[in-house]
Structures are given as C-alpha cells and as structure tokens.
Amino acid sequence: RSQPIESNEIKAEAARRVKIGIYFATWWALNVVFNIYNKKVLNAFPYPWLTSTLSLACGSLMMLVSWASRMTEAPKTDLEFWKTLFPVAVAHTIGHVAATVSMSKVAVSFTHIIKSGEPAFSVLVSRFLLGETFPLAVYLSLLPIIGGCALAAVTELNFNMTGFMGAMISNLAFVFRNIFSKKGMKGKSVSGMNYYACLSMLSLFILTPFAIAVEGPQMWAEGWQAAISQIGPNFIWWVAAQSVFYHLYNQVSYMSLDEISPLTFSIGNTMKRISVIVSSIIIFRTPVQPVNALGAAIAILGTFLYSQAKQ
Numbered sequence: 001r002s003q004p005i006e007s008n009e010i011k012a013e014a015a016r017r018v019k020i021g022i023y024f025a026t027w028w029a030l031n032v033v034f035n036i037y038n039k040k041v042l043n044a045f046p047y048p049w050l051t052s053t054l055s056l057a058c059g060s061l062m063m064l065v066s067w068a069s070r071m072t073e074a075p076k077t078d079l080e081f082w083k084t085l086f087p088v089a090v091a092h093t094i095g096h097v098a099a100t101v102s103m104s105k106v107a108v109s110f111t112h113i114i115k116s117g118e119p120a121f122s123v124l125v126s127r128f129l130l131g132e133t134f135p136l137a138v139y140l141s142l143l144p145i146i147g148g149c150a151l152a153a154v155t156e157l158n159f160n161m162t163g164f165m166g167a168m169i170s171n172l173a174f175v176f177r178n179i180f181s182k183k184g185m186k187g188k189s190v191s192g193m194n195y196y197a198c199l200s201m202l203s204l205f206i207l208t209p210f211a212i213a214v215e216g217p218q219m220w221a222e223g224w225q226a227a228i229s230q231i232g233p234n235f236i237w238w239v240a241a242q243s244v245f246y247h248l249y250n251q252v253s254y255m256s257l258d259e260i261s262p263l264t265f266s267i268g269n270t271m272k273r274i275s276v277i278v279s280s281i282i283i284f285r286t287p288v289q290p291v292n293a294l295g296a297a298i299a300i301l302g303t304f305l306y307s308q309a310k311q
C-alpha cells in the first residue's frame, strides 16, 4: 500500500525540480537580455540614475496594470508591512543604482565578476555586524572568492574606480537587502511576485528625488537628443527593453525565492553571473587577458566552495 504513496511523492518531487529548473532558466535568460540592453543604453546615454529609475517605474506600472485588470490579485498590506519593507527598499535602491553606475563605467563582465564576490560580503556582515559564526571551511572559501576578484580587478584592462566601487557597494547593499527581506517575507501572506512589486514601488519613491538631484531633467533632455541622433528612433525600444527585462528577471527571482532556500538561491545567482559574463564578453567583444579570466574563474569556483561549506 505504501508503493503508490511513494511513487506519488517521487512524481511530486520530480515536478518540483522541473518547476525550479524552469524558474532558473527563465531568470538567467531574462537577466542576460537585461544586461545587454542596459549596457547598450548606457553606452549611448550615460545616465545610470535615470535608467535605474525607469526600470523601477516600468515594473511598478506593469504591476499596477496587472492588479487593476485583475490578472494578478493585489496584495492585502498594512502600514506594518510597508514599515518592514522600507529598509529592504533602501538597500534595493542603493544596490540597484550602484550596480548600474558601475556598468556605466566598466564592462558588464567586470561588474559581474566583482558581484560574484557577494558571499564574502554576506559572511563578513553576518560575522562582524550580527555576531554570527561559521565553520572554518566557510571562512576558507572566502580566500579564493576575495583572491579571485582581486586578481580580476588588478588585471582588468579598463579598470575604473567608480565602476569598481559601484559593484562593491552593490554587494554590500544586497547583503543587507537579503537579510531584511528574509525577515520581511517570513510569515507574510504576500507572494514573491507581489512582494517584489511593492519593493519596486517603494524603491521608485525613494530613488526619484535622488535621480533628479544627481542628474536632472536638463542633462537627460540633452543626453536623449544625442542618443536619438546617434542611434535613431529605435533607441526608445532599447530603453523599454532594459526596463521591462529588469522587472521580469527580478520578479522571477523573487518567485523562485518562494520555492527554494536562500542557499540554493545564491548558487543560482552565481550560475546566472557566469551566463552574463560569457554572453556579454561575446556580444560586446570585451578584451580579456588569460590572467583576468583566471581571476574570474577562481572567484566563481570560490563561490561554489562557499555554498558547499555552508551546507
């Protein structure tokens, strides 16, 4: 009698794996498209504060339309929810704008190599700010992560300090975002999709005044004219693509976070970076020296060792 139950369990587990596989593949593919259009836009229109704001605005609008048309049920939220979301949104805003500023200054591949060092930031923040301790193997796995990123950075042909610091700040901010979101999503009835929708809206509210202060409408108008005369009217579709794909890849990543552990999530995120690094090097013909690629490979290997050690 236990046989049908067992085979049902096996089937359910297989279905769950297929579903997670589909989430991961979709997440990576959407992220690759986002990174390519984002860089194409930034090459012609170097205003990362505006492009970051547009990504959040586009996502917020898409979700408002989907709530209004009842394609998705709107979440039931209270003041407490928005208060808990606030620190998550501050961290998301800083991490997003810092990564975009970084990509406006350096190759997409370089930003993502430095961003593959995120686990090292996670361990250091947890150890020194939250007092959490880890097994020795976890600390040892940080050596190839930090060493690999450092090697990739010093051998990067187009090194730029703002680009480097932007990726580092993004790492730090996203560690805080993940710590705060874990607390915020726990025991809440809001789905991953709606949680990310609310996060986009609050981040948009936080980012808009800063984007106006740092860049502002006058720079945007002049830059826009220059981009249109260089690229042609199709430029607007590039901006639309980077904005729509930014929302979609984040939405899928939050939907998969509903189904998997934070650890599986971070492994998925590292594998995502490999696809972004490889595809952007091919598409943008980024020059890479062998020692530079070696640094990236060591850092990524370190991230895998880290995930094994954490298990």
Ligand code: 3PG
Pocket: 095, 096, 097, 099, 100, 115, 174
């Ligand atoms: C952003 O613009 O927010 C970054 O590209 C995010 O990078 P990540 O989602 O790959 O960490």
